[in-house]
Amino acid sequence: MRHRELEPEGEAPTLRTPDPQPSLHGRTTEVSLLGDFLARVGAGDGGALLLSGEAGVGKSALLEAAAGRAQGLGMRVVRAAGAEFEVEVSFATLNQLLGPFIGLMPQLDPADWEALGAAIQIGGSHTGDPTQVSTATLALLRKAAEHQALLLVVDDLPWMDKASARVLAFVARRLAGHSVGFVGAARTGEAGLFDDVDLPRLTVAPLPSAPAQALLDQNFPELTEPLRRRILDDARGYPLALLELPTALVNLGHVEAAKAPVVLPVTDRIKALFAARVRSLPAETNDLLLLAALDGTGDLRVLTDATSDQSAPGEAASDPLDALGPAEVVNLIYVDPITGRLEFRHPLTRAAVVAMATDAERRRAHKVLASRLADDPDRRAWQMSAAALGPDESVAAELEHVAHRAAVRGDPVGAVAAYVRAADLTPERSRKLRRLALAAYFGANVTGDLGMAAPLLDEAALEADPDAALTITLAAAAQLLNQNGDLDTTYRLLVNAVEMRRGPLHAENEVLVETLHTLLLICYFGGRPELWAPLDRAIARLEPGPPPDLRLLRAALGDPARLAVDVLDHLDTAIALLHGKQDAAHIRRVGIAAVFTDRVTGCLPALRRVVEDGRSGGAVTASIDALFLLATHYYFTGAWDETERDAGEGLALCDDLGFQMLAWPGHYLRGLVAAARGDEDAVRVMTARMAAWGFPRRVGCIQHYIAHLNCQAALARGEFDAAFRHASLVSPPGTLASHTPLAMWLVLDLTEAAARSGRTREASAHVDAATQAGIGRISTRLDLIVRGATAIASAAARPTQDTDDAFETALAAPGTERYPFEVARIHLAYGEHLRRTRRASAAGVHLELAVDLFDRLGAAPWAERAAREGRAVGKATPRLRTGVSGADTAGALTPQQRQVAELAAAGLTNKQIGERLFLSPRTVATHLYELFPKLGITSRAALRDALAANDDATPPAPDVQP
Known part of the structure; x- marks a missing residue:
């Protein structure tokens, strides 16, 4: 038995297929083969094609596509299908096919007419020779196709009656040279009489993923x-x-x-x-x-x-x-x-x-x-x-144990299913509510389902059993926090639920520990030191002590500037053990503890596992946090496009699932990239949205995000006074605000803004605070920040040889190359310091390095700042990817006059220009007085046009490779 198989050679993209059945996903190759077959039929070279495949694989849909394509080509299409109840009715299928052509039968030879008429019961009496019926059928079909190509479409070939099957098998082998096509479909292994017919076959396989x-x-x-x-x-x-x-x-x-x-x-x-x-x-x-x-x-x-x-007794097995x-x-x-x-x-x-x-x-x-x-x-x-x-x-009870084991091994979806089914089977109200609440909590906090918790909130107040009441409160709080952002209400619910429990708190009570973890996140989002006291009291009551994850998070997320150093060894151990962990909640918590201690690098493989699990429908909520943690790592290591990508994926999930509170870290990360790259419109829109949502809810963390974004945008523009004001909202100069992790990230920002806006005392005080807190011991990046801030404060106060040493020490520290944005900023500050101390050649080296690093990051305003400084020392700068132009000096302007002219044309006052260029306002006025005649103007209002006209008249400087 031989079949000529027409196997699809692979799946082509379906988006641009000229397929008349757009719902046939993944069938581009099959539809193309059918199209080629129909084209041959239309050209007069008919034939047959059998589709084979398992039930439900899509054969009927392909037959429908073939019929539609044939009609589009102007063919006449006749359809039939085998039916189980007609399998014993002779010529039942043949009657379906030949009905439209009865009017042509008188044109057949008399013998054919007699045989066929008797077979389909419209007359005739000669019924003895099956071959005569087959020959007559073929003749009738050829006659029908003389003026219009014909396609016969037959589904369910195995259910066709045997008499019709013999006739159509005979016909199908003899269609070449005529405009008649036959397309039939049968389940694999069930083609009946057609299984022995040597005809071309197209195997229809299941769809690819x-x-x-x-x-x-x-x-x-x-x-x-x-x-x-x-x-x-x-x-x-x-x-x-x-x-x-x-x-x-x-x-x-x-x-x-x-x-x-x-x-x-x-x-x-x-x-x-x-x-x-x-x-x-x-x-x-x-x-x-x-x-x-x-x-x-x-x-x-x-x-x-x-x-x-x-087996029955005594019966042989x-x-x-x-x-x-x-x-x-x-x-x-x-x-x-x-x-x-x-x-x-x-x-x-x-x-x-x-x-x-x-x-x-x-x-x-x-x-x-x-x-x-x-x-x-x-x-x-x-x-x-x-x-x-x-x-x-x-x-x-057994199912509750199943749910617990599923949660431990990292299957939160299985845990939710087991808790729900356990609740369905629970006869006693308190236990039923407790199990439903556990399902709702995992749904809201792990799998991304916020819809289960809302009906439970009213039940908590009515529940006498303390464990059930705590579980219900936890589930309801997860929804209030994640969906509505009602931080204060959620905080009060959880604090009251914990403090109502008398005596010691037991660390093996998993619901209680989950409650404390949720309360810890609320304290972080709240951004107010006073929120932490009830949590600390509860942790102190835990016997025999707090679980490791809770202790790590309390130190590394709550107040890392003061507490993180004491848990770094434990955190490093926890990170090292992540390779064998599947529990998404544990990985997420270790990752969060790692973010303010700059240890996310060690968590990357585990976090990526969580993301993949979320993509496949597992721990979706944990995968959102994992995406934002990955985005944070990419931001600090200079992979800003990856920051945009992962933060964007996390935000899309938040939008799909209705998570509002959880989304703001993702918006914040994208805002940081936008600020550094000079997209001020994006920053303005982002901070406005944050303020509209976060301020009424008193979400202090979001207020800190806004301050940081505005500070970064102001620094990029060189508006140091504004940058100082924004940075001071997170942490006052001269102190690292308590329970405010973001204060460590703004040490360099606040110090530079203070130094460049003439607040040298505040700059030095802030460096002293960071040094005394010892945050440089936490990570290489924080050490780089503190050292860089030290050098900047020194340069602003009273530059000495120690200032040069401070810059050199900061840039020479091992591992700092992993943080290109901070390194570029320190190179820029060092170059500015060297220019002010009249060491132009050395300044040019550092400014050139800064330009290159900023340009690679796409940090256009920072690259422009560095390029202007380079031109001020006579250093030609390359043409940059960020769009900063090379050195093309207007007329006979000196490099510094050119800088002053550009800033004045941008609308800056003499004082603001002086802050940027480390000049006194009087010196700025002198430069303007001298450059106006060179440009042929008499006022600031004409500066922009004069510079543009001079640029057009001056040949561009040659590109200089860095």
Whole structure:
């Protein structure tokens, strides 16, 4: 038996395919092959093409596409389909196909007319020769195609009656040279008489991953990510499953149940595909199939154990798996020769087998399986829960243990599903509410589902059981914080819930510890030192002491300037152990502790695992934090495009899930990049949004974000007085504000702004505060910042040889090259210092390095600042990617006069120009007095046009490579 296979050679992109059926995702190659076939038919070289594939793989959709394409080409299309109830009716399918051509039959030879007329029961009496009927059919079709090409489309070939199948098989082999095409479809292995016909075949395979996702998303865009992943996994690329399974899910009580180890429900349409084959099997075969479907592992030992004790006393034991033979014969199952496991040939067979069983049969099968799973408590609990008729505390308690184990091993979605099912089976109100609250908390804080917590808030006040009340409060607080940003209300709820508990607090109480973690984040977002006291009191009451994650976060996030040094060894150990961790919540917490101690680098592999888990529908909330932590790492290491990318992905998730509070760190990171790159419009819009949302809610952290962004934007413009005012809102000069981690990040900003705005005393005081706090011991980057600030403050106060040494020491420290933005700023400050002390050649070296680093970062205003300084010492600067022009001096202006002219043209006052160029206002006025005649003007108002005209008249300076 030979078939000429037309196998698709690969998937081409579907976006620009001229496909008349745009819903046929991933079928570009198949549609193209069909198009080529139809083109040949239209050109008079007819033939046949058989589509084969499993049920639900999309054969009918391709037939529909072929029919539509043929009609578009001007062909006449006639369709038919085999039907189970007509399989014994001779010539039933042939009647469907030939009906439109009855009017042409009188044009046939009399013998053909007689034979065909009798076959399709419109006259004639000669019925003895099947070959005559086949010949007459071929003649009639050729006659019908004389003036218009013809396409016959036949679905479900195996259900065609045998008489029609013989005729059409005869016809299909003899269409060459005529404008008649035949396209039929059959399930793999079920082509009947056509299976022995040597015709071209196109094998239709399941959809690859990307088109399958596109098909599902197009038709069911509102699916939650866990359900989406479950459907994609179960459908295995079969379009029918992708379109039918979501429809069946509307009957589930909880969408979380879709992640439980049960078979997804199916529609009547899916059941109908398999009904005949399943119902034809012996009862014992169906029993084993049901056990296999509900077990889901394919482990033959489970089936053997489940049926081994069913032999009658004294009866010789037989192989219990022999009963599976009939199911193998009809291609429902097979045993994988490599794994030795039972597999269902079609992804929907398993679901159909379960759907076709009665409730009693399913419960009995679940009990049998549960009795054989004593060594697998998780699967046993799920099987018992499926067998339960109503509330059952013993089963609910087992499922709660399942949820706990799932959370520990890093499967929060599984934990939510187990908690929800446990609550469904819980008869007692307090326990039921507590388990629902745990599901809601994991949903809000881990999987990104905020919809479960809201109904629980009113229950907390009515609940007498303290553990249940605390759990409900925690779940409700997670929603209030993440969605509404109601920080003060959430804070009061949690503080009251903790302080109402009398006596010592036990660290093994996981709900209590989760409550303290949530309270810690609220204190951080609040940005007010007074918020921390209740948390510290609660931590002090924990026995035998706080868990490691809580202790690390309290020190590294709460007040790192004063506490982080004491936990660095423990933090480094925790980071080193992340390689073996799967718990997204733990990875997230260690990563947050690492961010203000500049240790995110060591967390990168684990954070990327969390991100991938979130992308596949796992710990989505944790993946948002992980994306922002990665974006922070990229910001400090100069990979700003990656900062934009990861922060953008995290913000998109926040927007999809309704997380408002969680989104602001992502906006802040993108704002930092925008400020440094000179996108002032973006900064202005960002800070306005932050203020409108954060100020009414008293979210101090957001106020600090705004201050930092405004400070960075002002520094980039060279407006040092404004920068100083903004930086001082985060931490007053001369101190590092308590419980304000961002104060450490602004040490260099505040010092430079103070020094450049004439506040040398404040600059020195701030350096002293940072030095005394010892924040340089925390990380290489913070050490670089403190050393750079020390040098800048020294240069502003009373420059000495020690000032040069301070700059050199800062730039020479090992590891500082990982932080290009800070290094570039220190090079710029050093170059400015050297220029003021009249060492132009040395200044040029550092200014050139600063220009190059800023340019690579895309920090246009900073590169422009450095380039102007370079021109002031006669240093030609390269043409930059950031758009800063080279050295093209107007007329006979000196480099410093050119700088003064540009700044004055931009609208700066003499005092502001002096602050930028380290000149007195009187010197600035002198420069203006001297340069006005050179440009032929008499006022500042004419400066811009005069400089532009002079630029046009002056040949551009040659490019100078750095």
